[in-house]
Amino acid sequence: QSALTQPASVSGSPGQSITISCTGTSSDVGGYNYVSWYQQHPGKAPKLMIYEVSNRPSGVPDRFSGSKSGNTASLTISGLQAEDEADYYCSSYTSSSTLYVFGTGTKVTVL
Amino acid sequence: QVQLVQSGAEVKKPGASVKVSCKASGYTFTSYYMHWVRQAPGQGLEWMGIINPSGGSTSYAQKFQGRVTMTRDTSTSTVYMELSSLRSEDTAVYYCAREGSPSWFDPWGQGTLVTVSS
Numbered sequence: 659q660s661a662l663t664q665p666a667s668v669s670g671s672p673g674q675s676i677t678i679s680c681t682g683t684s685s686d687v688g689g690y691n692y693v694s695w696y697q698q699h700p701g702k703a704p705k706l707m708i709y710e711v712s713n714r715p716s717g718v719p720d721r722f723s724g725s726k727s728g729n730t731a732s733l734t735i736s737g738l739q740a741e742d743e744a745d746y747y748c749s750s751y752t753s754s755s756t757l758y759v760f761g762t763g764t765k766v767t768v769l
Numbered sequence: 770q771v772q773l774v775q776s777g778a779e780v781k782k783p784g785a786s787v788k789v790s791c792k793a794s795g796y797t798f799t800s801y802y803m804h805w806v807r808q809a810p811g812q813g814l815e816w817m818g819i820i821n822p823s824g825g826s827t828s829y830a831q832k833f834q835g836r837v838t839m840t841r842d843t844s845t846s847t848v849y850m851e852l853s854s855l856r857s858e859d860t861a862v863y864y865c866a867r868e869g870s871p872s873w874f875d876p877w878g879q880g881t882l883v884t885v886s887s
Contacts, residue, residue, distance in 0.1 A: 692872035706875035756830040760814040
């Protein structure tokens with residue numbers, strides 16, 4: 659089971675919007691609405707930001723939104739803020755015996 | 770509040786085994802599956818496997834089949850992950866994470882650094 663493909667880095671200025679893509683296959687991202695997104699600051703544990711493609715847990719700012727089209731899921735951060743600078747990972751349920759797969763990770767830099 | 774507290778850092782020699790614990794509190798332990806995820810230094814997240822704390826059933830990533838064992842102790846609300854035949858590539862931070870129904874990980878433990886070095 660290969661990792662989902664994410665861009666290595668994305669950057670934006672405060673207030674701008676950025677989008678992170680997460681590309682898989684019909685056996686994972688494209689086959690299920692079980693895509694989630696995680697934010698990880700250096701030295702910290704990951705934090706859930708989006709679940710089931712587009713749902714936001716309580717406490718996550720509505721600047722964060724998720725979507726999916728075919729085999730590619732996306733995380734959009736609107737109104738980028740300094741505290742959004744972190745690594746972001748997508749995850750998907752899969753049809754293989756390895757039940758879950760993560761993305762390669764994207765470093766978001768706020769310029 | 771829901772909390773997962775993991776055991777402390779470990780240093781092991783190649784070929785040895787390590788057992789990491791994850792103690793859950795703030796919810797009904799047997800009602801939620803638990804996952805283990807690892808992260809090598811400077812690398813991404815890697816899913817290792819899942820355990821059902823209610824019956825103890827497990828499912829492991831193909832990569833770790835035969836080397837990983839996940840168990841639980843319902844009397845102490847603790848899950849364990851044991852990895853054997855350690856090699857330097859197993860140096861990583863190991864996280865436990867509770868499964869949200871049915872497919873997300875929240876919350877996460879604080880992580881346990883396992884260093885494999887001769």
